Amino acid sequence: MKLNLCLRRLCRAESIRNMEFLHVVVFVLLSALVGAQVPHWGPCPEPEVQQAFSLKQFMGRWFEIAKLPAQFEKGRCIETNFTLRTDSSIRVVSSEILKGELKKIEGTGIIEDPKNPAKLGITYSYVLPYSPYWILSTDYVNQALVYSCTDVLRLFHVDFAWVLGRTRSLPEATIDKAREVFAHNNIDVTRMIPSRQLGCDKTL
Numbered sequence: 001m002k003l004n005l006c007l008r009r010l011c012r013a014e015s016i017r018n019m020e021f022l023h024v025v026v027f028v029l030l031s032a033l034v035g036a037q038v039p040h041w042g043p044c045p046e047p048e049v050q051q052a053f054s055l056k057q058f059m060g061r062w063f064e065i066a067k068l069p070a071q072f073e074k075g076r077c078i079e080t081n082f083t084l085r086t087d088s089s090i091r092v093v094s095s096e097i098l099k100g101e102l103k104k105i106e107g108t109g110i111i112e113d114p115k116n117p118a119k120l121g122i123t124y125s126y127v128l129p130y131s132p133y134w135i136l137s138t139d140y141v142n143q144a145l146v147y148s149c150t151d152v153l154r155l156f157h158v159d160f161a162w163v164l165g166r167t168r169s170l171p172e173a174t175i176d177k178a179r180e181v182f183a184h185n186n187i188d189v190t191r192m193i194p195s196r197q198l199g200c201d202k203t204l
């Protein structure tokens with residue numbers, strides 16, 4: 001009798017271990033898929049977004065000042081130009097200088113839920129779903145804090161964060177404040193790095 005119980009418990013322990021193993025495998029595979037990111041355990045955080053967000057005021061040219069995660073292999077002088085289309089979708093043109101060449105891609109943005117206008121979705125391809133593009137805070141004229149997070153099975157999440165500026169650089173204090181806002185919303189920005197915005201006008 002005792003032995004039987006023991007075996008059953010062992011058996012349960014074994015299946016739990018198998019489950020854990022499966023989770024780890026899925027985790028590792030997906031991390032590889034999303035490009036050597038470091039995913040975080042648990043579902044996406046639920047940050048507060050900009051109140052009374054004005055899409056119209058947000059339109060125009062934004063420069064990438066800092067980003068998460070570090071993507072050292074990527075280009076520099078990254079900027080995005082948002083314009084409203086007549087069908088009220090958003091034309092999103094992002095550009096960067098990569099290996100001395102100006103690269104541009106065009107995408108489409110939408111407000112996914114009119115009740116939450118600061119929660120945009122952006123896609124750069126017809127075949128891809130909209131990725132979240134949430135404006136956590138902005139004063140429209142100097143800086144904007146943007147966050148994008150995707151849940152994977154609610155087991156872990158993969159996220160991106162950006163500090164955007166209307167100019168190619170922002171005061172250090174503004175960037176520090178931005179980090180605080182992210183951190184306050186349970187977003188880990190310890191790996192956030194400054195974007196390279198030097199010599200951008202010369203190269204072209």
Ligand SMILES: *[C@@H]1O[C@H](CO)[C@@H](O)[C@H](O)[C@H]1NC(C)=O
Nearest residue numbers: 060061081082083084091093
């Ligand atoms: C942004 O896009 C609009 C609309 O296409 C264009 O008129 C404007 O010149 C662009 N601005 C920059 C800085 O590229």
